[in-house]
Amino acid sequence: MYRTGAAARLAGLPVETLRVWERRYSLSDAQRSERGQRLYSAEQVARLGLLKQLVDQGHSIGVLASLSREQLQSMLGLNLPAQASAAAPVRVLLVSNMLARRLAAMGRDAAGLDVRGHCTSLDRLDELPTDADADVLVVEMSELDDSVLPLVAEARQRAGAAATVVLYRFCPSATIRALRAQGCLVARVPADLSELSLLCRSALTGQRLPLAEAEPAITPRRFDEDALVTLTAASDRLSCECPRHLSDLLMMIGSFERYSVQCASRNPEDADLHALLARASGQARVILEDAMERLAIAEGLPLPGRLS
Template sequence: MYRTGAAARLAGLPVETLRVWERRYGLSDAQRSERGQRLYSAEQVARLSLLKQLVDQGHAIGVLAGLTREQLQSMLGLSGQAQTQSAAPVRAIMISNTLTRRLAAMGREATGIDVRAHCASLEQVDELPPQSSADVLIIEMSELDDGVLPRVAAARERVEVGAVVVLYRFCPSATIRALRAQGCLVARVPADLSELAVLCRSALSGQRLPLPEPDTAVLPRRFDEDTLVTIANASDRLVCECPRHLSDLLMMIGSFERYSLQCASRNPEDAELHALLGRASGQARVLLEDAMERLAIAEGLPLPGRRP
């Protein structure tokens, strides 16, 4: 189940638009969580995506709102076979290290992703089979710049898939535009990996996500990503999900720091601002790393990179 923000993002809608549609046209029968938050099923997200595509083509939402999913698919020219295939696991080739491990830990049934082959980075793309029976190539990199463009194109040519999904934590808007010009779906690494299958299906259907605003910052970190993934995977046996969420936050901060080192300053004032952001992110990193160490010790989780 997806909360309102995730459902809107996956359908390519602004959250405000989704709320207006629901208020005016009684668009969905979303469930409610114990805290009263709206929850959407994958089926509902798929229907919202169909509505978005048809509205973009000029159809009135007031007319579309009363139609079934089958009728919406018919208007878009989607066959029943495509509908059936959308419920099957997405066959994927993975170029990633941490994400592949997380998917393996969760299992195909939980994520909806069937990993057919994988390698750790774009530099190792020659290790992949030259042709595969996969649907999607998934590339995950924490920070992206325009130097990645020819390597993504080469990887796509090697594996011959129907779509490419590029996942990042920080990336300049110009690089996102360039990747989209190559036909890639580009998105931030989702916190909930059950969203990944929906992103892959969006890529296969030719949808695109809104362009995010660029980010910036600085400073090194204490835990490397392998350590954080080890902690996150080990925490699966706990009722408390805090170690996994805190691992995600620390990976985000580490990625943000490395990305900021590549960000050019336009003038002295801009450089001073980036230095301030670097100090602030460093202070946040120290606080969160201290919290992670205490949490891991309290829960008995492994700390391969723990300081004496």
């Protein structure tokens, strides 16, 4: 279960927007904690994400609020024939470190996907098998910009898959449009991995999602994504879930920090604002990295070599 702040973040919504929607339209039957805080399930978070996409497309939240998740998916063109959900797992090639580990932890075919091979990044495409007979190539990166366009094209050619899904956390609209012009299905990294199978099947049927709209960090990152994934995996043996939640926060804030540097500015004042956002998120990252280091030491979790 997710509190309001976490649910809003996963759905791509400002917290205040979610609170206004709940107050005005009673969006969900969210449970309440002992302290009266709203608690959202993964299903409810997924529905909030659909609402966000449709509102970005120009639909009125007042009209959407009463619709079911299935109706929202239909409006986005994400509903597939009934037999699709019962079909064999989609054969995929992954260009992602995080997704490969998360899917491996769920077990083979657990998310409706059959992973035929993977590499950790677009500059290691030679590690992808050339005879995987994959249906879909899935590329996941925290931040995307125009520099990835030739790399994604190369990955598609090498994979030989029928469709390509590109996942991101932050990405300029122009890059999204360019990737879609290449024939890719582009979407935010889903909070629930069961959504990934749906995205892959949508890509195979030619369906598309609506368009959602660096200064160096103030200090070098102490925990890159590999280190955070390793910490998350090692914390599975603990009853405390704080390492996993803190890893998620660090991935998100680090991604936004780098995105703020790359975000297009309309005028000098806009550039100053984005520089401020990058500095503020960088300062927050440093504080959270300090907290992660202390937490890892207290729980006996592995730290990157330079910290041990």
